[in-house]
Amino acid sequence: MSDLRVRFAPSPTGYLHIGGARTALFNYLLARQQDGTFVLRIEDTDVERSTQESVDAILQAMDWLGLACDEGPFYQSDRFDVYRRKIQQLIDEGKAYRCYCTPEELEAKREAAMKEGRKPKYDGTCRNRSDQPDAPSVVRFKLPHDREETTFVDRIKGPITFRHDELDDLIIQRTDGTPTYNFVVVVDDAEMNINLVIRGDDHVNNTPRQILLYEALGYPVPEFAHVPMILGSDKKRLSKRHGATSVMAYQEMGYLPESMVNYLVRLGWSYGDEEIFSMADLIEKFSLENVGRAAGVFNPEKLLWLNSHYIKTGDLDRLAGLLQPFLEKKGIDVANGPDLKAVVKTLQERSATLVEMADGAVFYFGETVDYDEKAKTKFLKNDQRELFEILLAQLEACESFDEASLETAFAGVMESTGLKFGKIAQPLRVALTGGTASPSIYQVLEVLGKETSLGRIKRALEVLA
């Protein structure tokens, strides 16, 4: 085991979204690759907005993607006493102080600053006061001014420098006594010995003050790697109006987890011209050095393409198992039909999602099919009566319904009717499947089986008009 320790630290205020999943994935890949440790920490210091349902949803999504953690999940809500001690320590050392300014006062100052074109910062009103009014207070970190700027070398973006006069005294404890994000993230990452923090780009601005906090607390400063954001097609931050952003929504839409993993990793990372990566490939090949520095646009079409690839090449047994719930959701009793593996085999080349596959599979189940109206009027006409009767006789005589004997039977039909294959196949397809698009007619016959196939042809004979 190497000493690399990384973590994923979602806040449980909703489902796991695309962006979070990618961050989690990058952490996971590096941990596995370097035989390090992947820690999962639930950032629920905002007691108001955090829910157990969200925690469960996040855990479920990570499980679906195959991102198992090595330690955790740890909950920050279990650790409030640790934070309280550390805050007291800072106060005792004169590195933090109580501030009695009200939210209203602060808001007014912010607005005024913005209006004057200044960066809205806390003005330090309470920084040096010695009285202790009997009023609600927050605790602020006293930003050290012993140097003018802080620089860190981001593993993805390179060196980044912030001048300290851009920073202000941030609140580390709220009026209600709970600690804030920028404080707990430092304490926890330090206490959990995290030495590489991989997180979203939106945190670079927090990094310098966090570094100052590490120093004030006497902790070693970890390395940072800030991964770019994911945008929607309009280059705005990805949100629900761009479509589904929840990882699990894609499972419901019939996506395979490996498609999502493959897509997510290629969004902002590349390995030459390669497009297809298994988790094992990624563990071997992933590197922060090849992660791009600019934000990327989420492209559902490419995800769909990857999904069709993985369905096309997927294991039949597994796909059958994954497909079953989608069929059941449509009210289909899979026991009343052919072997699911055989069904999948006929459909995997023509389905981009499991939902599509389920749609395409319904005709295999049940005694009869519902005819598509247009298909029926076009192909189930009275002048096809003779064709169907010959078809019926030839297929009846067909001992086994394998491709070879079916071909023989069709040759017979073509000979006695003088029709081309297409003229036979299309009406038969409608009789068998109810529609004009399906797997190859031989496959359909074979999978449906002799009894069902003949039954459906007989029924077609009854409805000819």
Add this chain to the structure above:
RNA sequence: GUCCCUAUCGUCUAGCCUGGCCCAGGACACCGCCCUUUCACGGCGGCGACGGGGGUUCGAAUCCCCCUGGGGACGCCA
């Protein structure tokens, strides 16, 4: 507004560090052709980009500067 990040086809990207092999390669999408019993798959081909301006250099997508565009942050959210 201020600060930070960023910039190759519509999108994801290779190339950039170590200038010439790049009148820029791959993938998705799109278009056409082929294959074909339908729908698909597949094969072949096409469309399509170095944001702009200055430098440096014999030579720049590659190095430097400015501009512009895009994103992010500026919370008693994380």
